Amino acid sequence: MTYDPSNIFARILRGELPMHKVFEDEKTLAFMDIMPQAEGHTLVVPKCPAADLYALPAEFAGPLLATTQRVAAAVKKATGAPGIMIAQLNGKEAGQTVFHLHFHIIPRRHGADLAMHAHKMEAPEKLAAMAEKIRAALG
Numbered sequence: 001m002t003y004d005p006s007n008i009f010a011r012i013l014r015g016e017l018p019m020h021k022v023f024e025d026e027k028t029l030a031f032m033d034i035m036p037q038a039e040g041h042t043l044v045v046p047k048c049p050a051a052d053l054y055a056l057p058a059e060f061a062g063p064l065l066a067t068t069q070r071v072a073a074a075v076k077k078a079t080g081a082p083g084i085m086i087a088q089l090n091g092k093e094a095g096q097t098v099f100h101l102h103f104h105i106i107p108r109r110h111g112a113d114l115a116m117h118a119h120k121m122e123a124p125e126k127l128a129a130m131a132e133k134i135r136a137a138l139g
């Protein structure tokens with residue numbers, strides 16, 4: 001798949017659009033999903049132009065998984081959710097809507113259905129408060 005550098009996550013990575021940052025290192029960035037499917041829904045992206053998993057350069061695979069693992073543990077601690085779902089969609093037929101590779105970190109609780117995918121905007125102050133809680137849980 002060709003990479004479109006005007007996609008929304010590329011623009012976030014370039015600092016052209018705002019986001020609620022949770023964690024950043026040399027090769028990855030984690031920030032709050034603006035239309036969360038559950039409270040604490042966080043995204044992790046590599047800092048390279050990869051539209052999907054197939055396009056990820058090998059040197060980003062380890063750092064991307066390491067950040068996902070670390071942030072998932074912090075999301076679990078910050079939300080108190082007993083379950084954490086990691087999702088990653090490739091291609092529009094799979095439901096992908098932003099064509100810069102990302103992992104979804106989604107808290108799950110017994111009996112709590114997920115909100116619809118990429119559907120309802122969360123209030124910025126709620127996202128900011130949750131990002132702060134997750135950052136605190138990262139230590």
Ligand code: AMP
Pocket residue numbers: 008017019032033034035036043088089095096097098099117118119
């Ligand atoms: P996917 O459908 O797997 O490509 O997921 C894209 C995700 O990006 C969805 O969960 C959207 O809610 C989320 N999203 C879209 N725009 C933004 C944005 N500006 N900041 C944060 N998350 C976003």
